[in-house]
Amino acid sequence: MSERFDVVVIGAGASGMMCAAEAGKRGRKVLVLDHAKKPGRKILISGGGRCNFSNYDVSAANFICSNPHFVKSALSQYTNWDFISMVSKHGIEFEERDHGQLFCVDSAKQIVQMLLDECDSNFVQFRYQIAVTDIEKIGSGFTLLANGHRIECESLVVATGGLSMPKLGATPFGYQLAEQFGLSVVPTTAGLVPFTLHKQDKIDFSELSGIAIPAEIYAEDGTMFKEALLFTHRGLSGPSVLQISSYWQAGQKVTINLVPEADVKELLVQSREKHPNQTTKNTLSKVLPKRLVEVLIERKQLTDKPLKQLNHKEYDQIVELLEGWQIVPNGTEGYRTAEVTLGGVDTDHLSSKTMECKTISGLYFIGEVMDVTGWLGGYNFCWCWSSGFVAGQNA
Incomplete structure (x- = not known):
């Protein structure tokens, strides 16, 4: 017997949690799956444990992508100021450092907790230490096995991250999934290293x-x-x-x-x-x-x-x-100390407005798994918030 959800998000990192929160606010029944023991592991260690969560000055020029215009729509739909407002709403103190970089005064744990709090428990479920296998497109949706348990969904969001920091469990899962569905992957290398x-x-x-x-x-x-x-x-x-x-x-x-x-x-x-x-x-x-x-x-x-x-x-x-x-x-x-992964799922396959695959309805890619890499200074998190937001509005 299988469970059914409106949206399944693979990856409980920055973009995945953001997407889940926004989809849940629309009344979508969301399941977030992750192979780790807890969410937001990369958030927790970022910025020396203080999380450089954004920047005061964000534009498309701060990102590397084979299509330099791709990031513009998402960044305008959900801006750095929108995320800063969310941080302020949750009462999280932050400080500005060099080049407009914004860090938590206390701890990166506050950003993870904020994202979890934004996920309405009536609509969003999290499951950890899950191995996802056998993903298939069926009719107007998808099926997958989660620790051998069959799950069906209308929309599938891939937020599995890149290859940087393998000690945190980084894998090529997202790239392999893209290739399974016939999408090309821009060759990956270590970035910010x-x-x-x-x-x-x-x-x-x-x-x-x-x-x-x-x-x-x-x-x-x-x-x-x-x-x-x-x-x-x-x-x-x-x-x-x-x-x-x-x-x-x-x-x-x-x-x-x-x-x-x-x-x-x-x-x-x-x-x-x-x-x-x-x-x-x-x-x-x-x-x-x-x-x-x-x-x-x-x-x-x-x-x-x-x-x-x-x-x-x-x-x-x-x-x-x-x-x-x-x-x-x-x-x-190399990836051992790299902060990000250059390359990833080719954005030519994706809608810049929604992050949905142009040829496979209901399939979305967000965050670092895509061929979008930000500069040092909070920009990679900015992309996670923006891409996660727009996918959450549409998935």
Whole structure:
């Protein structure tokens, strides 16, 4: 004997809970299934446990998608301000950090509880530690097995997330389901992830582990981010590196302005006038960590000698190096530490207004499982709220 629901949502993460809440408000009988023991596991660990749930400044430009216009409809139907209003309505205190990022003052648990509270228990059920198998399209709906128990539904919403953070149970289930129904999947890679370095670079820079500097970092396609760069014992991290990693392809170089806040040419000229015997190392250590300058000297990328001995060409070479330092990463740390997954279910198959599959009535994809990736700064959650909302209005 089978159970029947109006909507089955696979995945009790950010987008899945949002969708369930909105469908339930429409009086739809909703069942949310998840293989984990509890909902919102990625929400709970995000932002160091404080959840960077949104941003004050959100536009389509903050997202990567094969179709850059795809995100516009959902983002306009349910905006960052709509979610901020919900957070305020539930009495959750939040604070703004750099670049308009919004975090809970207390705990990410409050966001999970808010979403659960938004789900009317008369209409929305949650079931955990469920293995979903044997999904089929039948007539005007779907059937599936949940731990071997047959369930029928009119609308099926796939909110299974991507491959990032496998320790939280990330699987390719959503991609496999899309392919089962004949939808293409844009190849996936780790996004918002630290870089690893080639052996000699790693040896040279590993002793700088823990040192952070302001930086401008450029991908080969010209994309640039200006945020902190952090040296680690494995490579490079920090907000600027996480951001640019989403635009980096294997084998490409990244170009880094190590001194975005300083006029190095002016510093060298003035220092030479006042202290002609001062060394390059001591002069540049005014605008960069001394150890970093020493490493660049050891790598013979900088020459250490008194300023009065430098010629004009050498001055220009120093400026060129520091404002356009180039390095070719060996790779990234992969899905283990990635915050998101690039690629996913091809949005060409989906309606930008509803998230419903264009060729299979009643099938929806939302959140990270889709080929939509936000920048660092709350944007991936923004996409979960917006895509979950619009699917919940239509499923």
